[in-house]
Structure formats: C-alpha cells, structure tokens
Amino acid sequence: MENIISIKGLSKAFGNLHVLKNIGFDVKKGDFITIFGPNGAGKTTLMKIMSTLVEPSGGSITIDGFNIKDDPLEIRKRIGSISHETYLYSELTAWENLRFFGRMYNMDKSRLNARVDELLEQVGLGYRSNDRVGTFSRGMKQRLSIARALIHKPPILFLDEPYTGLDQHAASTFEHVLRGLDAQDTTKIMISHNIDRSLKLCNRVLILDKGTIVFNKLRTDVGSVEDFKATYESFVHE
Template sequence: MTFALTCENLVKRYDGTAVVDHVGFHIDSGEAYGLLGPNGAGKTTTISMLVGLLRPDGGSVQVNGIEMGSDPVEAKRLIGYVPQEIALYPELTARENLRYFGRLYGLGRRRLAARITEVLDAVGLSERGDDKVQTYSGGMKRRANIGVALLHEPELLILDEPTVGVDPQSRVAILDSIERLVGEGVSLLYTSHYMEEVERVCTRVGIIDKGRVVADGTRRELVAELGGTDKVDLVLDGDVHAAAEKLRAVEGVTEAAVTGQNSLRLLAVGGRHLLPALLGAVDGLAQVTGVDVIEPDLEAAFLHLTGSTLRD
C-alpha cells in the first residue's frame, strides 16, 4: 500500500544532540493526521525535513511513494506547504500572488486561470481576490496562504499552525475550509497549539516529545492510554461521608473522595454507565442534586504522555 506520507527513523542532530530521534509515522491517502508536541519537542524540525527544507542526518521520507532523498523535485511537487509565517507579497493582490506562485509551479496559462478561480472560492476569498494582501485581516492572509499551497493540486497538504494569531471568526472560516478539503479527499498533516482544532479536523494523531513519537493513534486509542477512568462529580443533600463509603464499594469505582461540604468526586471506569448504580448506592443516605461526568479527552491524554500542556 502506498501512503500519502511515510517517514521512517528520521534523525536530526545539532552539536551532537538529537533533536529528532528516530521519528516515524505514516499518513493514509485521504487521511487528516495531527502532529502534536510541546514547544521544543522537535515538531518544527520534523516538518522541515518532511517538506525537504532540511536534510535529515538519518532516516527517510516518502511522499506518495516518491523518495525525498533520491527525487526531491518530484516529491516536493506533490506537497502543498503552509508555513507558520505568511509567505505572500503584501503589495500584490491575492489573485496576483496566486498567478505568480502558479507560474513557479509551472502551471500553464489556461489551467492557472481556472485554478486561481477555484482556489479563491475554496478559501472564501472570491470577492476580495483583487484587493491587495496588505489590506487583509490576519485570517484572510492565512486563507490566501493556504490558497497558494493548493494551486498545484498537491497530493499532501501540510499546515503548520494555520490559525495562529487570528480572530475567532477567521479561525472558524479557516477550519471550515480545511474540513471541506479533507472531505474532498486531500491528505493532510496538521499541527496546532489548539487541541480542539486537532480533535475537530484530524482522524489520527501523533504525539512527539523530546524528539520521539511517544504515541500514535485515534483519539479513542490515545485516551485509552489513561485507562478509561472518568471523573464523576456528585452534589449531595445528606451525609456525604457515609455516601462516599457506600460508593467505594460499587464495582467500577476506584476512588471516592469528599471534595466539599456537599460534594464528592469519584474516579470510575465507564462513569456514565455506572450512574444508575451510583444513585442506587446512596439511596436513603443522601439525595443527589447534581451530577457531572468528565470523560478523558485528547488534552488529558497529551498531558499524561508528555507531562506538559500543549501550550507549555
């Protein structure tokens, strides 16, 4: 099977220290893959090697079966890369920027004209295509940046922090555009400091820490690393200490702690399914007036695996 992207045992050293240490993962054709890591984890260096901007000290990168090391021109042709920094000419219009970069891609005049129209529509800039980029908001500049990467219809789109520094409305527009592209079958590598973006866009996630991929899988698989324990917060009217004692005996409950005058926190496997048993256990001791079940999420899995939050 040919993957949209395969990297194996990637290594990059600076002053004898491996900042990327045998990193490997793959992206299926048509898949949206998220690459997460705290600052300094080696994520940016990895991406630079994937797009051919940095030569690895070891390992290999293949794009749709083309080896980056032996045929970099063809491999790069298959990639659309959107860097963190805006890579546009501000004194040109979006259409002029697209025309310039399209010629660099080698697109013919007729094909380029059609692609410019299609790309402006795809990123929601059709009505502002003839305005200079310097008049754009931050979000519009980022959408135009994505448009440049789409011009040559790449097999793989790599987005490095595409929503950094934009307002919430622009962020939603960018994510909507990205979701449409994924729905059309574009393969995607996505990095972000916003966990909710990765959960929304990506079907599979790799977590890199200290130069190594420490986990790779779907959201459900990564959350399973936590052991599937939910937090269940109960607000009670009655004897909370006696209720805690009773709840500790319920199968599936691993801990029951009094957290306030009228509140308990339980750790339980399958918290939502246990609710009838929990309510039954305290019947006659206390009346439950509030329930909140907090299930593990990708942020919790990330913290568990790296010991830091995504923005650390």
C-alpha cells in the same frame, strides 16, 4: 489503503543537539494526522524535513513513492504547505500572488487563471481578488494561504501551526474552508498546540516529545477532548 508517506528511523541533529530521534510512522492516503507536542519537541523540524527544507541526519522518508534525499523536486510538486507564515507577497494582489505561485508549479496560463478564480471563490476572497494582500486581515491572509498551498492540487497538505494569530471567528472560518476541501481527498498532516480545535479535524493523533513519538493512535481510540488533554499531560512534561 496504501501508504502515501513512510518515515523510518528518522533522526536530526544540529551539532550535539539531537532534535529528532528514531522517528517512524506511516500515513495512509486521505489521512488527517495531527501532531501535538510541547515547544522544542521537534515538530517544526519534522515538518521542515518532510517539506524538503531541511535534510535529515539519518533514516528515510518516502513521499508518494519518492525518496526525500533523491527526489526533492518531485516531492515539492506533491505537497502544499500552510504555516503561521502566509508565504504571500504584501505588494501583490491576491490574484497575482496565486498566479505567481501557480507559475512556479509550471501550470499553463489558461488552466492557471481558471484555477485561481476557482480557489479565490472557495476561500471566500473572490471579491478582494484585485486588492493587495498587505491590506488583508490576518484571517483573510490565512485563507488565501490555503488557496496558495492548493494551487497545484497537491495530494498532500502540511499545516504548521495554522491557528497562530487567528481569532475565534477567523479560526472557525479557516476550519470551514479546510473541511470543504475534504472532497479533494488530500492527505493532511498538521502540527498544532490547539487541542480543542485540532482534535476535531483529524483521524489520527500523534504526540511528539523530546524528539520522539510517544503516542500514536486513531482519533476514535482517543476519547473526548478532555480525555485527550489528560493523556497529553501524562505523556508531556514541559
């Protein structure tokens, strides 16, 4: 399977603080990669660079054939982002939010309306489509943020700590919705602290510590959740 994301010698420094040092890995089409790491390891910076929000200090990232420095707009067309922030406007309804973001991706009106209805049903919020997002629970907002991220059918999905603030039930529902999207053959990269939940979803595991990738293996080579927790402890010294 061909690589959809290729990262080579990536580094990022804020002044004298070197947050990422010589990061390199490839992501194949359809992969679900989870990146674990302690606070301050550089996970969110890595995600922001891949999302074109922050410029790298060195190295290169190619996403779906486009270089991150030369073609940020092309890359943004190909990615969807889910974060602990929902990126949703509280004063607008669920339907209006999705429609607004669809228009930002230049989707035409008739196709967009059908896509919004379809996604709202998929994330189980069709019955609340005309309610303001400000009245939604945290779990509902996070499910709606999945719909927002997928409005333009991106081939790549970035998930940055998506479990933050979700209770057990909301987290399970979130996973259920996310699993249901596998048919779309979306490549996913997730940052998480939640080993118990995140390990079940991915097919490759990375550990980032002090700005360096210290572990990169297939999920099948990692063993059980308990085995991986022991491995994580041996690599990461918080």
